[in-house]
């Protein structure tokens with residue numbers, strides 16, 4: 312026989328979402344439509360597309376989106392679908408074309424601005440208006456050195472929904488701009504294939520109640536995290552490095568000096584920002600760590616994590632291992648916890664959900680945001 316709580320918790324405890332929100336394919340489909348296909352989604356690092364014709368394809372909600380650099384040097388985003396009979400245009404995740412994108416099915420060919428420029432026998436069909444059969448454009452904005460795309464017909468304000476998330480967390484936009492993220496170079500990228508619902512990863516990132524249990528290296532560097540209050544619990548708060556700690560590294564040894572515009576009061580501190588739905592930004596004095604999530608199924612999320620440093624640090628060939636290892640371990644510890652939680656979401660024990668303790672109550676705002684979007 313099973314027992315369920317008779318009344319919703321009050322006071323110290325708040326309810327979470329019910330378990331089916333993490334397992335139900337229909338809820339995931341609604342999230343694809345109303346979250347990932349409706350909001351700005353951080354798709355690719357601009358510098359990954361370093362020359363005209365370089366492309367990357369990403370899965371956003373139910374759509375494959377193709378991002379490429381045009382001959383004039385601008386980034387462009389299109390639905391990755393041929394306008395002839397709908398074949399997927401680029402089947403690889405990344406690559407480079409010389410001048411044009413050619414469909415592998417019947418060879419319709421588009422220039423890097425998406426215009427239909429050639430097709431077999433097209434000259435024998437003079438009535439066909441080529442301009443009407445270009446690739447379908449997707450809105451694109453660049454920020455922090457990343458291309459953010461939005462599939463909505465009328466994208467929400469980028470300033471409010473994306474930059475606003477950083478302002479809400481840090482108090483102002485200058486506090487994130489001072490890291491000059493768009494000028495940094497990629498030191499390391501690790502891709503994690505996580506067998507968990509994307510919301511478990513967001514919820515885990517927002518709280519630090521688990522830090523003392525699963526993050527020994529992180530709490531050595533940021534001792535205040537042992538109290539369970541995440542940096543995201545407060546506005547404008549960065550967690551302080553421990554007194555003996557020299558840098559944000561796996562053993563607390565020195566990092567690579569402060570980025571040039573990082574303010575005095577930001578030095579020796581760690582800031583974390585969640586940009587809903589699928590981006591985490593971590594700021595420390597000498598580097599930025601940026602996570603992009605690609606939710607692929609109710610129980611599967613690919614996370615691409617970039618470690619970004621001053622260009623001269625990366626160019627010098629200095630060993631980044633101790634610097635990268637700290638958050639790589641944090642990621643592995645976090646994702647293991649999420650994967651341990653995922654199967655339990657389908658249990659009858661979690662049918663009505665779980666509870667949030669006071670240091671986790673701000674996760675309730677994320678749940679409210681989500682249920683409002685799905686309503």
Ligand code: FES
Pocket residue numbers: 393394395396397398414415416417418419
């Ligand atoms: S489907 Fe692309 S050319 Fe026919």
Ligand SMILES: [Fe+2]
Pocket residue numbers: 515516521522526641645
């Ligand atoms: Fe964590």
